[in-house]
Amino acid sequence: xxxxxxxxxxxxxxxxxxxxxxxxxxxxxxxxxxxxxxxxxxxxxxxxxxxxxxxxxxxxxxxxxxxxxxxxxxxxxxxxxxxxxxxxxxxxxxxxxxxxxxxxxxxxxxxxxxxxxxxxxxxxxxxxxxxxxxxxxxxxxxxxxxxxxxxxxxxxxxxxxxxxxxxxxxxxxxxxxxxxxxxxxxxxxxxxxxxxxxxxxxxxxxxxxxxxxxxxxxxxxxxxxxxxxxxxxxxxxxxxxxxxxxxxxxxxxxxxxxxxxxxxxxxxxxxxxxxxxxxxxxxxxxxxxxxxxxxxxxxxxxxxxxxxxxxxxxxxxxxxxxxxxxxxxxxxxxxxxxxxxxxxxxx
Ligand code: PEP
Ligand code: MN
Numbered sequence: 598x599x600x601x602x603x604x605x606x607x608x609x610x611x612x613x614x615x616x617x618x619x620x621x622x623x624x625x626x627x628x629x630x631x632x633x634x635x636x637x638x639x640x641x642x643x644x645x646x647x648x649x650x651x652x653x654x655x656x657x658x659x660x661x662x663x664x665x666x667x668x669x670x671x672x673x674x675x676x677x678x679x680x681x682x683x684x685x686x687x688x689x690x691x692x693x694x695x696x697x698x699x700x701x702x703x704x705x706x707x708x709x710x711x712x713x714x715x716x717x718x719x720x721x722x723x724x725x726x727x728x729x730x731x732x733x734x735x736x737x738x739x740x741x742x743x744x745x746x747x748x749x750x751x752x753x754x755x756x757x758x759x760x761x762x763x764x765x766x767x768x769x770x771x772x773x774x775x776x777x778x779x780x781x782x783x784x785x786x787x788x789x790x791x792x793x794x795x796x797x798x799x800x801x802x803x804x805x806x807x808x809x810x811x812x813x814x815x816x817x818x819x820x821x822x823x824x825x826x827x828x829x830x831x832x833x834x835x836x837x838x839x840x841x842x843x844x845x846x847x848x849x850x851x852x853x854x855x856x857x858x859x860x861x862x863x864x865x866x867x868x869x870x871x872x873x874x875x876x877x878x879x880x881x882x883x884x885x886x887x888x889x890x891x892x893x894x895x896x897x898x899x900x901x902x903x904x905x906x907x908x909x910x911x912x913x914x915x916x917x918x919x920x921x922x923x924x925x926x927x928x929x930x931x932x933x934x935x936x937x938x939x940x941x942x943x944x
Contacts, residue, residue, distance in 0.1 A: 598638040598645050599673055603657040607633065610655030617650050633657070637673060639824065656931040664811065666820040666861070673859045677752050680776045680801050680829045682758040687830055689863030693928040693935045694892035695921060696722035696760055696865070700907035701729050702738060702744035708901055712751035714914050719921040719936065721746065721776070723757040724894055728768045729906060730784050737905040745775040760803055766794040773798045783835055786818050803865060805833040812852055815861055831863040832856060833894065836871030845873025845910070848881050853888040863891040869910045878912055878940025879920045886927045895920065
């Protein structure tokens with residue numbers, strides 16, 4: 598439930614509404630706005646009988662949020678959430694953002710080389726896994742803390758922000774010390790203990806859609822993080838499982854457009870894990886921007902044949918340049934901006 602107070606409501610009237618809600622056993626969250634205060638009610642998972650509050654003075658409107666996820670819904674907050682990172686990148690604003698880098702951090706030479714070219718080409722966020730969720734226990738599991746240190750060194754050298762995956766509460770604590778964004782991977786989308794944990798760490802989170810998760814389950818997973826007091830969540834569509842094995846997963850482009858309607862959180866597209874094929878990454882990245890994605894996250898490698906994970910889907914530097922060059926016109930067609938200078942002009 599969302600209670601919109603009148604623009605003339607007094608602080609005492611706002612306090613009385615909050616006290617009444619708390620008395621009913623729910624939590625009142627006042628959200629002061631430019632014109633008026635809205636009071637969000639949390640702690641309920643079904644419709645609240647509103648007769649106890651309806652007659653209180655100062656109330657303009659009571660909105661029953663129909664979705665089971667609340668704080669992440671557009672009904673709760675109409676304006677897009679914009680997440681500002683340490684290097685000035687704003688995710689969820691007018692500008693489309695590009696996150697790029699290797700699947701896994703493998704060595705200093707590798708990460709510095711890749712960070713250098715993605716930064717020069719226009720990426721502002723470097724991706725790279727230090728803790729890798731691998732299907733086989735015998736596959737490369739990542740460099741751990743050493744990988745995080747290499748990412749941090751690349752950030753300092755190239756002015757990039759860092760996104761890296763946390764697998765469990767212990768690695769989340771470590772990632773939070775080095776990274777700007779904590780990635781929760783598809784396999785952990787419904788690891789509720791981990792979601793609550795990252796909700797308390799105070800760092801922005803990139804929440805990937807589980808490979809068999811509905812859009813509603815994905816949004817409820819985001820709600821877990823936001824409900825812990827962390828509003829800075831971005832959702833990532835990375836393809837879902839289907840009967841067709843022609844591509845690694847099936848990119849759900851409609852989910853991007855739909856999620857933009859349902860939630861105020863930024864939506865990022867991952868065409869690399871969605872397709873699993875280098876030749877499909879660029880067209881699917883462009884389709885995602887056309888569908889309304891706030892950014893793309895892609896895997897890149899200068900020597901994909903030697904990559905320790907996901908080589909077949911890694912973009913080569915030339916492919917990456919091609920993708921970045923093509924994003925601008927598509928972004929402008931759908932009313933967005935792309936490129937730092939252009940974004941500054943639009944402010
Ligand atoms: C990754 O980003 O390298 C990754 C493992 O992604 P996902 O969780 O989408 O499979
Ligand atoms: Mn990968």
